[in-house]
Amino acid sequence: MAEVAESSAEAIRSDANAVFDVIDVDADGSITREELSAHLIGAGYKPTAVDQMFDKLDANSDGLLSREELCEGFVRYSPLRTAPGMGAYNAEFVTEIHADADSLFNAIDIDGNGNITETELRIHLRSFSGFSDAAITNVFTLLDGDESGEISRDELRDAFVQYSALRQAIGEGPNFK
Secondary structure: OHHHHHHHHHHHHHHHHHHHHHHOOOOOOEEEHHHHHHHHHOOOOOHHHHHHHHHHHOOOOOOEEEHHHHHHHHHHOHHHHHOOOOOOHHHHHHHHHHHHHHHHHHHHOOOOOOEEOHHHHHHHHHOOOOOOHHHHHHHHHHHOOOOOOOEEHHHHHHHHHHOHHHHHHHOOOOOOO
16 A cells, blocks of 8 residues: 555656756756746646745745755645646546647658657747747757657657646747637
8 A cells, every 4th residue: 555655656756857847948957936937837827826826835945946845845735736837737638639749740840751859859949939949958858758769759748747737838939819
């Protein structure tokens, strides 16, 4: 029983780490109130709700969310795990999400070879987002589940279903419906 709880906690922490990498657009190792606001307001949250969430997660009240604080928040506050823009609420809409992922995949796969390279993702994200180069590398690593150096259509589809934060962060911008 303890092993199940431990593996569940590890899965929750893994998800929180992925969300952290998506929201930390400058990849400086912390999430500012502004980064969280920009991300969650895009998911439909009101600024006061974002402020309340930030204050709850900022355990040491230093005005920054560390990776550990976000992980602890995911463990402690189970609704975060399924909240729009944060968790895996997408699982209810797999067909629609796969269609969105396919449209985005086609827009990012510039050379049409059926895989997205880090350069292709970088071009897409630079055209509309504030992601730093290090943050883009983190997002690419997150998406490249098999560590092949390229993102397959299935990897993008799976990541979009698993991480609503990722879908929101990269599923915008030019060339995407």
